Amino acid sequence: MMQNGWLKYGISATLLWAATIAGAQDATDTLPSVWNLNDxxxxxxxxxxNINTQRYSKESSQQNLLLSKSALLPNLYGNGSFSVNHTGAGIANPxxxxxxxxxxxxxxxxxWTLFNGGYLRKDIQQKEIAVQTAGLSIDxxxxNVELQVTQAYLYILLDxxxxxxxxxxxxxxxxxxxQMQQQFAVGSAAKKxxxxxxxQLAQDKYNLVTSKSTERIDKLTLKKLLLLPSEVDFxxxxxxxIFSLELLPPLQDVQATALDFRPEVKISELSLKSQELSLAKAKAGYLPTLSLSGGIGTNIGNTTSYSLGFSLDNSFYQQAGVNLSVPIFTRRVNKTNVALxxxxxxxxxxxxxxxxVTLSQTVExxxxxxxxxxxxxxSAKEQLVYNTEAFRISSEELKIGSLNMVGYIQQRNLYVQxxxxxxxxxxxxxxxxxxxxxxxxxxFTLN
Incomplete structure (x- = not known):
């Protein structure tokens, strides 16, 4: 029986593992094998x-906002207790x-808090700012991710x-x-x-292997940014x-636009507003707090011999009150909070x-x-044109024997460079x- 139980458990675990792998495979099968930049x-x-982490952070901020708004409402708690006491017959007194x-x-x-110097209202405004800040952090x-993805994409194209x-x-x-081997065979070229x-051919093959390896590494970098499994064909x-020359927009215009819409600036502006609300909340500590309280309840009691039960007596009560708390001496707590x-x-x-300033300098x-x-x-394009033609001429001169190998290798290296x-x-x-x-x-787009 024990062996059968373990066998069933093993089969179930295997089926669950297979289903999980199949589900993951189905998810990856829907992905394209060739991606453009927009994909x-x-x-x-x-x-x-990182983006999804910030999304979860925003959801947490939204929950804190809901909690802050709920602080304006009265609370309601139910309390109860019940105990049984038994006293047996005395030995000394049968x-x-x-x-x-x-x-x-x-x-x-x-x-229900009726007034606390505006603390709760300011706290709600501060939590609303936290939600806005979290949204801007997502942006x-x-x-940042779009920039990193574009850079990684262009690196692969370069590779x-x-x-x-x-x-x-x-x-x-x-x-x-x-060609040189043929010339050597007829005695018109030296072995060296x-x-x-x-x-030179061996060096070219080595460079090709290196460039292919670099491409694989850069593809892996892009897959990490996309959070793609390594086994996905990519x-x-x-x-x-890729590129064509064009007139650049004026620097001052781009700086003004960046300062107006970039999220990092808006985050800093909201941070300042949040700190101003923190000051208002700290000042609320100097003001009195007014709250309303109330309750209803009853006592339950019974005494019997050799029996157990209870009854509702006449101690049903109702209570309502207004509480006022005035800070007189707080051992510098409020003063310190305001200063901070x-x-x-x-x-x-x-x-x-x-x-x-940093954003303006970054744009510049x-x-x-x-x-x-x-x-x-x-400059590089012009240099390549000249060196390509010079390399072509050197190759022709090498064929007819009017250029030695040293001159050819030098010109070839200039062309490659x-x-x-x-x-x-x-x-x-x-x-x-x-x-x-x-x-x-x-x-970010590519033409």
């Missing part, structure tokens, strides 16, 4: 850990009879383009090596020239165009100023980055431009 951003906004007595109370009580996290030009370089090196091209769409609240206001004002840095990367892109700089400059310029325009309120 990534939308999925991250729904599933990202004529004494056994007896059992029952006692108890039952009551309903209420209390702030969404902005893909790096893989493509590394594959092209391998093809070029293989062709040059085959063949060896140098073999070494790749991204490469758009037709004033300090909190000063700190909140400082934080607001710092947030605005984004503008400088956008200008610099666009200029670097133009300029190609790498161009690709990097293109993605840097694209990212810098999108970040700058994001502070203007434009969403």
């Amino acid at each position: 990534c951003i939308e999925y991250a906004n729904t599933h990202n850990y 004529s004494q009879e056994s007896s059992t007595s029952t006692t108890g109370t039952a009551s309903v009580n209420t209390a 702030e996290n969404i902005n 893909k383009e790096t893989i493509i030009y590394n594959e092209d370089l391998i093809k070029t090196s293989q062709a040059q090596l085959e 020239d063949v060896i140098q091209l073999e070494a 790749d991204i769409v490469k758009p037709d165009t 609240a004033r300090i909190g206001i000063k700190q909140a004002e400082l934080d607001l100023q710092n947030t605005k 840095q984004a503008y400088i980055n956008a200008v610099n990367t666009q200029n670097q892109y133009v 300029s190609l790498q700089q161009f690709v990097q400059a293109k993605y840097n310029a694209a990212m810098s431009l999108k970040i700058y325009k994001f502070y203007k309120g434009e969403p």
Whole structure:
């Protein structure tokens, strides 16, 4: 019987595990295998850990607000007690009879705060600000995640383009090596020239492996931001165009727009309002508190011999009262609370100023980055054009034997270096431009 029980338990656990795995598999089967940037951003906004943590924080703030509003209402408590006492016949006095007595109370009580210096009203306003702040924190996290997702997406695109030009370089090196081997076979090339091209091909293959490994790492980074399981098949769409030169919006306009709508500024402004309410709440400690209380109840009692029961006697009572509490000496509690609240206001004002200055400087840095990367892109593109033509000429000269291997390798390295700089400059310029325009309120998109 014991073995059968364990067998049934094992089968049930296995079926439950299989159902769980099947459910998870069904969830991942609905996901696309190829994602564009908009897919990534939308999925991250729904599933990202930090964003959802802030959503739960907002829900907690909403519950605290409901609790604060309920403090304006009267409370109601029911209380009751019941006990049984038994006294047996005495040994010294056998004529004494056994007896059992029952006692108890039952009551309903209420209390209602009528006035407390406006503390409860101010507390409600403060909790409302906390809910607004939590909502803005969600927006702030969404902005941060969208930026991180876009950066990770562009890094993968950069990796893909790096893989493509590394594959092209391998093809070029293989062709040059085959040609040099043919020339060596007929005695028109030295062995060391063949060896140098073999070494160059090996280096190109190593670079290709490295670029593929970098792509895998960057894909994993993006999957972490999306909170995707590692076993999910994942790749991204490469758009037709990544970057094109365009006129940048004026710096002052972007700064003004950012200061007007960015959530971090609004959070600092709400923090200042919350501190001002804390001061009002602290001052309420100097004022009297007026409350209303009431209750109804009864006493339950009975005494019998060799029997158990109870009856409702005539002690049913009703009570109502008004309570007034006036603070006379609080051992500096109120004074300290007011002083701390004033300090909190000063700190909140400082934080607001710092947030605005930091945001303005961040926007200016984004503008400088956008200008610099666009200029670097133009220079890198021009340099690549010249080095590509120079490398083409060097390859032709190597074929006819008018250029030695040292000169060819040097020119090839210049071409590879300029190609790498161009690709990097293109993605840097694209990212810098999108970040700058994001502070203007434009969403992250790829053409």
